[in-house]
Amino acid sequence: MAAPKFDVPKLTGFIEVPLLKEGASAHIKSFPASDVIQEGIGYPGPLVDGWHDKAIAKMGDLLGRYRSLQVFMDACVHCGACTDKCHYFIGTADPKNMPVARQELMRSVYRRHFTFAGKYFPSLVGAKDLTEETLQDWYSYYYQCSECRRCSVYCPYGIDTAEVTMAGREILDTVGIGQKYTNEIIGKMHKIGNNLGLPGPALADTLEGLEEDIFDNTGVPVKLPLDLEGAEIMLVTPSADFFAEPHVESLIGYAKVFHAAGISWTLSSKASEAGNFGLFIGSYENMRRGAMRIRDAALDLGVKRVVVGECGHAWRVAYSFWNTLTGVGHGGDDPFSKQLQKQLDPKYPAPQHICEFTYDLIQQGKLKFDKSLNDHRIITFHDSCNVARGSRMSDMPGGQFIIPREIIKAVANNFHDMQAETIHEGTFCCGGGGGLLTDDLMELRVKGALPRMEAFNNVVQEKQVNFLALICAICKSQFSKVIPYYGFDMSMVGGVHQLVATAILLEVPEETEQESEAEESEA
Amino acid sequence: MLRCQGGEPSITPKNNYGKRCLLNELLQGMYMSFLTVLFACLFYAATAILVVGLLLKIRTYARTPAPLKIPTTPAPTTKGGVVLRLTREVALFESLFKSNKWIWLFGYLFHAALLLVTLRHLRYFTEPVWTPIEMIQPFGMYAGFAMVAGLAGLWARRFLVDRVRYISTPSDHLILMLLIAIGLSGLGMTFVAHTDIVAVKAFMLGLMVFDLQPLPTDPILLIHLSLVALLMIIFPISKLLHAPGIFFSPTRNQTDDPRDRRHLSPWAAKLESGTQSKADA
Numbered sequence A: 001m002a003a004p005k006f007d008v009p010k011l012t013g014f015i016e017v018p019l020l021k022e023g024a025s026a027h028i029k030s031f032p033a034s035d036v037i038q039e040g041i042g043y044p045g046p047l048v049d050g051w052h053d054k055a056i057a058k059m060g061d062l063l064g065r066y067r068s069l070q071v072f073m074d075a076c077v078h079c080g081a082c083t084d085k086c087h088y089f090i091g092t093a094d095p096k097n098m099p100v101a102r103q104e105l106m107r108s109v110y111r112r113h114f115t116f117a118g119k120y121f122p123s124l125v126g127a128k129d130l131t132e133e134t135l136q137d138w139y140s141y142y143y144q145c146s147e148c149r150r151c152s153v154y155c156p157y158g159i160d161t162a163e164v165t166m167a168g169r170e171i172l173d174t175v176g177i178g179q180k181y182t183n184e185i186i187g188k189m190h191k192i193g194n195n196l197g198l199p200g201p202a203l204a205d206t207l208e209g210l211e212e213d214i215f216d217n218t219g220v221p222v223k224l225p226l227d228l229e230g231a232e233i234m235l236v237t238p239s240a241d242f243f244a245e246p247h248v249e250s251l252i253g254y255a256k257v258f259h260a261a262g263i264s265w266t267l268s269s270k271a272s273e274a275g276n277f278g279l280f281i282g283s284y285e286n287m288r289r290g291a292m293r294i295r296d297a298a299l300d301l302g303v304k305r306v307v308v309g310e311c312g313h314a315w316r317v318a319y320s321f322w323n324t325l326t327g328v329g330h331g332g333d334d335p336f337s338k339q340l341q342k343q344l345d346p347k348y349p350a351p352q353h354i355c356e357f358t359y360d361l362i363q364q365g366k367l368k369f370d371k372s373l374n375d376h377r378i379i380t381f382h383d384s385c386n387v388a389r390g391s392r393m394s395d396m397p398g399g400q401f402i403i404p405r406e407i408i409k410a411v412a413n414n415f416h417d418m419q420a421e422t423i424h425e426g427t428f429c430c431g432g433g434g435g436l437l438t439d440d441l442m443e444l445r446v447k448g449a450l451p452r453m454e455a456f457n458n459v460v461q462e463k464q465v466n467f468l469a470l471i472c473a474i475c476k477s478q479f480s481k482v483i484p485y486y487g488f489d490m491s492m493v494g495g496v497h498q499l500v501a502t503a504i505l506l507e508v509p510e511e512t513e514q515e516s517e518a519e520e521s522e523a
Numbered sequence B: 001m002l003r004c005q006g007g008e009p010s011i012t013p014k015n016n017y018g019k020r021c022l023l024n025e026l027l028q029g030m031y032m033s034f035l036t037v038l039f040a041c042l043f044y045a046a047t048a049i050l051v052v053g054l055l056l057k058i059r060t061y062a063r064t065p066a067p068l069k070i071p072t073t074p075a076p077t078t079k080g081g082v083v084l085r086l087t088r089e090v091a092l093f094e095s096l097f098k099s100n101k102w103i104w105l106f107g108y109l110f111h112a113a114l115l116l117v118t119l120r121h122l123r124y125f126t127e128p129v130w131t132p133i134e135m136i137q138p139f140g141m142y143a144g145f146a147m148v149a150g151l152a153g154l155w156a157r158r159f160l161v162d163r164v165r166y167i168s169t170p171s172d173h174l175i176l177m178l179l180i181a182i183g184l185s186g187l188g189m190t191f192v193a194h195t196d197i198v199a200v201k202a203f204m205l206g207l208m209v210f211d212l213q214p215l216p217t218d219p220i221l222l223i224h225l226s227l228v229a230l231l232m233i234i235f236p237i238s239k240l241l242h243a244p245g246i247f248f249s250p251t252r253n254q255t256d257d258p259r260d261r262r263h264l265s266p267w268a269a270k271l272e273s274g275t276q277s278k279a280d281a
């Protein structure tokens, strides 16, 4: 790790609310998208002629299409309840990272152009004209929000700054200002099918390699099938699972669970990405286009169930939006959704989270574990923001908190939760969500991780925790990169299904049993 | 309504509400003080602005689609659960309580007191006064103090807490000032300079049936009433829209059932026409 060009916050044992430092993170700006990147996802670039009127028109359009935005623009009373809830504010002390101030960047323009008070008494109500500087401010601070929705939990009206951020980004994109990282990835998703730009043949190679690795380690011929028509289940997982560390360990975990359960399953080269960065820029059209691949793949392969791997925002999109966007779900009564839904098995939720899937099998006694295999780990669990506040697992509200923890407890002996106000719906974002997982935002990512790092450090000190269990590809990448700044080792980061993979007992077929024993004695 | 029913030009209060029309009253200026007419007009205008403004806003909220399921989870999975969630938010300020105990304390004090005070004021608009309203009169009297105390606490935060100071606009201060002034002028009439409340009631009851009755001219009463009218006027054009807004907030009023029911807004459904089978991608 190269020496950082910024001050890494010191861990104090407490999550402290800082005093305001105006402009403290004004210099943090992610790289802008090139015109080519913008074009690839249907936006212009660079800043277009007549941007002012186009931006205002787009704002009007969004206000008319999204009740959330319309109500949130009006309802805020500036009570201040959200001001200390954002991890980026806690980490940077920049007042514009307070959720209400972030909203205010847009609200001041909304007031000016769409309200009586703002048209006639602008200074009284803090209404402002839209200038090029405002746009630059939007670009800075709407890309310093991970759309984690923590603020919405604590606002008396549920005002969700994520909705405002998404609208802000969509307006920016519309007038030609996009962010390189997110928009490039959306382009790859459209063009190649996944965020990493991993083409089908490369994927097949990778999966084959993994099968060999698993066989070498266990002697069990666990398969990772690709494009297997007629399989019962299609697994859609973030593409990082295919090769990034520690993500791939969880992919091995899913494969072992499917194997142990004896259920036929497949990955899809068309739906080789669960992630959907269209969400991050608030673009319904891009999000829908990305989700369409899942529908198509499910139809092509004729699967009865769709299961989603460990990824936070992907699970939010899958759980909350897939049914709306593409009919992956139940209960549709229009031809478009029925076409797919008559194929999906009504006995199972669609889509289903891999944790729900594994948990069900554990409940039914279909999986065997040797918990002691995880005894070298003392584990804590980080609730991913999008799972915690934008989705659910199981039938009961809050199942998304219970199920991953129950899985961990079923496969390991040592588990400790972090402090209460930092878990469940109060969880802090890892600091890298919402399209901010890029090296050009390293300072923000490190500072934004501060509250989580404080809570983590406390269980490390008090309970000797040495493993941070995650169910999100972004969390995994973010923490692997960021926890070294706080003095921890990146090997402390891993997935819930990595723990499952360690402890699960698979039946070794007889022919291979001797082979692997022989290998073991050699070693 | 131009044809007036006549009647003596007297201004005997009560009894014959509705027998006259506004025009008639206006013409009888010699019996009617300029102030009475002015305040009558003010209240009619303020009421119209409040009602029409709120209805228009509510119509906008109701008509704007919510294309995606975005309840802040964990969220109720049934409509009944949503009603409970919203009831807790409105009656207890549940999220605010989780969030910040000081704001909750002052905010709750202010709103609960405001509710009591408002209910207490219903006695000026009803004859006979409903029993429940009679019953809260004694509490209502002291609620005025609680209201001002709560407001003072909220206002103090705008100076003392640097984060709240940063986000406060002039209008935030002015609204608090306005409410405190309403509270103090009201308390002033209750406890210091009594006004002729029988006449005030006659004026209010008269207003409701377009039969103007003379309004007492104590300055403190006129201040109180002007400020209340101002509050009504700014209601639909200010942050006071939080009151209807909370009921329309998708993060709070949506059920968490996206996997079981397909949720589709009209504009999103249009994207689907012609994409029956394969993706349009």
Ligand code: HEM
Residues within 6 Å of the ligand: A077, A078, A079, A156, B089, B090, B091, B093, B096, B103, B106, B107, B108, B110, B111, B154, B155, B172, B175, B176, B179, B231, B240, B242, B243, B244, B246
């Ligand atoms: C459905 C009814 C209402 C609900 C649920 C509600 C709820 C709230 C909440 C939770 C707050 C934030 C905490 C606080 O600062 O007190 C607030 C603030 C406020 N409310 Fe209400 N309210 C309602 C009706 C009203 C009405 C009718 C008024 C009228 C005059 C009003 C005036 C205010 C003001 C002025 C503030 C801002 C206080 C400040 O500056 O800090 N509210 N309201």
Ligand code: SF4
Residues within 6 Å of the ligand: A085, A086, A087, A088, A097, A098, A099, A102, A144, A145, A146, A147, A148, A149, A150, A151, A152, A160, A161, A162, A165, A429
């Ligand atoms: S959504 Fe999350 S990152 Fe964005 S303002 Fe709210 S708390 Fe901060």
Ligand code: SF4
Residues within 6 Å of the ligand: A075, A076, A077, A078, A079, A080, A081, A082, A083, A099, A100, A154, A155, A156, A157, A158, A159
């Ligand atoms: S908590 Fe909600 S109402 Fe209060 S300042 Fe924040 S966004 Fe506005």
